[in-house]
Amino acid sequence: MEKKKLRWLVDTKLLMAIVIIFLFFLFIFVSLFISLLFLSVITFLLLYNFVTKHRKLRDFIGTKTMLSVTIIFVTFFFIMFFFILYKSLFILGNYSLLDILFSSIWNPEYGQFGLFPIIYVTIIVTGIALIIAVPISILSAIYITEYAPRRIRKTIRPFIDVLAGVPSVVYGLCAYLVLVPLVKDVIAPWFGVESTGSCVFTAAITLAIMVFPIIISLCIESFDAIPISLKEASLSVGATKWETVKKVVFRASAPGIISAILLGFGRAFGETIAVSMVIGGIPKIPSSIFGPGQTLASLIVSAYGEMMSVPLYESALMMVTLILFIVVLLFNILGVIVLRRARRRWQF
């Protein structure tokens, strides 16, 4: 009893401290955003000589404006992170982090916030998507850079760019129109499973198609960066083209390929709309990959409507957002670091 009371006290103090810090951040944020807009307007006016004809003064104001916009922008994204962190801390007053991450029932109406099935499905979906996408993308990139004639190569590149630009909601619609019936009527019966078609497998294939362009274009970039003399050396000692690719190109561009996979993982992990259109939306561990599930990002979409009615629900969803944010951030940071190393590798 005594202990419980004490814990409660500590928690209140902690919460109060958080609230004060938060209000501080809020104040900064509001003033920052308003000044950001204001400053960008000033920059715009300065760019077209409306404010003053005094050149030194214009230089001073212009430079400082650009500096402030840059600083505000960088600060802003840290504020965004802390805002989500702050919002998700409320739920930790009632549940421990391990409870949330590893208990397996997600039922907000009854105060059960177990994220395990959702995290599990997210990892499975992303994993299957990458297993499908990585070999296909790397082989296509190899064909485009090493085998295809120059003319074909020039024609294919815009198509890859277009594929990258297709909105995710259109991917979702197409998957719903083609993949869902296909899985329902052909693929699932073939494996002897009954399925509605909106399932983990469908979502994984959709995601695989969505990460093709990002992996392909990053791979092409890193294959192109390899000095041609390396390849020529290998070809001149009698290796076939594929042997050269296998022994020289893959090794020389390994960091580039790894970063492409990492960035592709980040993209697939956070993809929201297309996944939520085809995954079925049931936050339980599916019995097979043809069962419906729910990923972190699609959970946020489907839960938003009812969020305000249940206590702590909002905070639980913020926790989901935070996990999503941190995981994607980590993978992106890793990917970008490896990519930079890869870019530096062949610069002489």
Next chain:
Amino acid sequence: MAILNRRIIEENIFKILMLASLAVVLGSLVIIVGLVVINGVPALSIEMLTQTPSGKYYLGQGGGGILNAILGSLFLALPATAIAYLIGLAIALYLQRDFLNPWASGFIRFTLDVLWGIPSIIYGVFCFMFMIMLGMRASLLVGIIALTLLEIPIITRYIDEAISMVPSGLKESAYSLGSTKFETATKVIRRQAFPGILAGVLLGLGRGIGDAASILFTAGSPSDIPTSIFDPTAALPTIIFKFYTSSITVVRQRAYAAAFILLMIVLAISIISRLLTRRFRKHVIK
């Protein structure tokens, strides 16, 4: 001889695999475009393009089209791109060595690269929570803010790349004629890098107009055209997401029509970007 054969067979097997995977990639693009066209074109009509929905259209009663979503998408994406361009231009110009030391600009570039891949739902959630805290309702304004946040890293990084291609001799000659840093940056470098900047801005526009996750909760989905910046507004991606599962054919057709229009806008933006970039490249000093 046997070894040679094995090597050649391996080569051929992998060549076939490569062609097959390329066929999968290009085939999925063809299927996507084909599906959207096949389903979208029959759903199109003059009424669909020029009228706002009327009556209980979501029950299949009442007619009208999706003009509110088409205009809504433009009202959301165009201002967002304009603001993101201004902010992005300021940041990208400031990232040059003349203004900022390489360590700091390296850090900012790193932040931008990382933010590029952040899922748009996070911007959406953030803006939504903020909107609720300030006691606002879903509106055009919040939608624009969410899209701006989404587009800033993309546009900034593109402008930055374009600027880094500008030859330093050009900059030096501007300095030697006595121009200030700010004048050099805005009058010489910005103009020289214009084709790249344009490509970046159009890419940002294409990304912004097609994004659903960030505006789903922040912009709402009413059936009329917003009259002020505080009104909620529908958008093409929202319409698709709302209606694609509807059991009523007439309602589902709205989603197909919206998908068709959206895809055409995105394709048009990418083609225009290519043409304009080529056209403006003529004026660049080599």
